[in-house]
Amino acid sequence: MLMENSSTMLGSNGLIRKHEFVRVIIQCLDSLGYRKSASFLESESGISYKSLDFEMLKSQILCGNWDGCTDTLNEIKVMDETRASALFIVFKQCLLECLNHGDDAMALAILRKVVSALRLGKDKAHSLAQSILSLRDTEFGKMDDNIVQELRKKSLVELEKLLPPPIMLPERRLEHLVETAVSAQIDSCMYHNMLGAVSIYEDHCCGRDQIPTETIQHNEMQRILGDRIIRMILTDHKNEVWFVQFSNNGEYLASASSDCTAIIWKVLEEGKLMLQHTLRSHQNPVSFVAWSPDDTKLLTCGNGEVLKLWDVETGTCRHTFRDHGFIVSSCAWFPDSNRLVCGSSDPEKGIRMWDCHGNEIKAWRGMRMPKILDLAVTPDGENLISIFLDKELRILNMVTNSERVISEKHPITSLSISGDGKFFIVNLNSQEIHMWDVAGKWDMPLKYMGHKQDQYVIRSCFGGLNSAFIASGSENSQ
Structure with missing residues (x-):
């Protein structure tokens, strides 16, 4: 077999030792079940998957040569802590076998040897003895040779995971x-x-x-026009569309409009959108919608409007939250899809938490609760993030009730939380987007610029795989 210090190198930069590379290939073949191929490669290359030290340990353990195991472990180059853990595995197996043979005197002598060799404290040694005796009485009984061999093999597996390279390779190294x-x-x-x-x-x-750069929809005309893709503009709203949001499962799209309605669209398999329900009964423009995490319910609200809860399947209004003129400017769901939170632009109303039947669960009111411009809940339900007084953000931990305040230099118009709940972004009327971490480890935000925002509310959001991108509208049509 080739020695571990073989100097043959591989790779364009000469960074890979050939014998190490072959060893991990053999290990990979073995772990994938190609044992004949692994054995053939060992024979052809002269490189063993398992080191000579471990092969010796394997032979000694399977034969019950405990003194030999101890000598081998004391000779190999490993950290003292690792050596102690390996010796513990060997001594434990030896002790169990002595007890199985009824040789309590030898077992006691081995236990004393363990205490001396591994420098175990009295309490730990006593605990070890109790645990082994307990195993003997309740699990093992009188072990035959087959059971003994299985236990020895288990000890080998423990040693394989414990001993470091080059003695053993980490599992599935390649x-x-x-x-x-x-x-x-x-x-x-x-x-x-x-x-x-x-x-x-x-x-x-x-x-x-x-990265998607065009909003396009395949429709029936594409069948006639071949590969040409026809854009389709959804024209069912009668006035400006102020907000759109896909459901969490991607099966629906909700849109809110200044025509005082919201629409639920069904996303078909071929990518087309079909009008499912038009949600009427608001008296003022609808500026915001929020899907429940399970996508069975939809919240709608707007400036000067009440909050309404809709059934997605039927399109019917399940509840209207009319608590003494509570005008809702923003809303969000908790992950159980049964609790919701909303904020009011009226400084006297603050923030309310309700269940789906309109029962108030909690309220935050008073001087510390000025008008709420926007709010959101992290996906785990632990943090409630709100925009206060144009330039102030507050992050309330719902578990510890601790609060963190972030002050911006320019008015904040909206906020959005990443899918993993670790970050959130805010739009500022200074034509910047700032990204903050929810945990509060950052002293300064990451800043994104290039879009135009002078007059309107732009709700930038996270997008793409793992929320790796930020998408933003712009007043210059770009």
């Missing part, structure tokens, strides 16, 4: 190396936005075409 390389390529891919596995046949790199 898979880990390849996966690490693929992950690094994905992390460095600026436009990565594809679902599913990445091929290892070539270096991974997404093009800009992975």
Whole structure:
């Protein structure tokens, strides 16, 4: 067999030792079930998957040569802590077998040896003895040779996981190396936005075409016009559309309009949108909608409007929240789809938490609760983030009731939380988007510029795979 210090190197930069590379290939073949191929490669290359030290340990353990195991472990080059853990595994198996044979005197002598060799404290040694005796009485009984061999093999598996390279290789080492390389390529891919596995046949790199740049819809006319794609503009609203949002499962789209209605659209398999329900009964423009996490309910609200809860399947209004003229400017759901929270632009109303039947669960009112411009709840339901007084953000931890305040220099118009709940962005009327972390580790936000925002509310949002991108509208039609 080739020695571990073989100097043959591989790779264009000469960074890979040949014998190490072959060892991990043999390990990979073995773990995938190609044991004959692994054995043949060992024979042809002269390189063993398992080191000579471990092969010796294996032979000694399977034969019950405990003194030999102890000598081998004391000779190999490992950290003292690792050596102690390995010796503990060996001594424990030896002790169990002595007890199984009824040799309590030898078991006691071994236990004393364990205490001395591993420098175990009295309490830990006593605990070890109790645990082994308990196993003997309740689980093992009188063990035959087959059971003893199985226990020895289990001890070997424990040692395989414990002993470091080059004595043993970490499990599935080649898979880990390849996966690490693929992950690094994905992390460095600026436009990565594809679902599913990445091929290892070539270096991974997404093009800009992975980012959607046009809102298009395939329709029946495409069948006549071949590959030409026809844009379709949805014209069912009678006035400006102020807000749109897809459901969490992507099966529906909701739109809110200044025509005092909201519409639920069904997303068909071929990508077409079909009008499902028109939600009427608001007396003023609808400026915001919020899907429940389970997508069975939809909230609608607007400036000078009450909050309404709709059934997505039937399109009927299940509840109107009319608590003494509580005018809702923004709303959000908690992850159980049964609790919701909303804020009012009226400084005296503050923030309310309700259930779906209109029962108030909690309220935040008073001088510390000025008018609420926008709010959101993190996907785990732990944090409530709100925009106060144009330039102030407050993050309330619903578990600890702790609060953090962030002050911006310019008025904030909207906020949006990432899918994993770790970050949120705010739009400022200074034509900037700021991204903050929810945990509060950042002293300064990341800033994004390039869009135009002078007159209107622009609700930028996270998008793409793992919320890796930020999408924003702009008043210059770009």
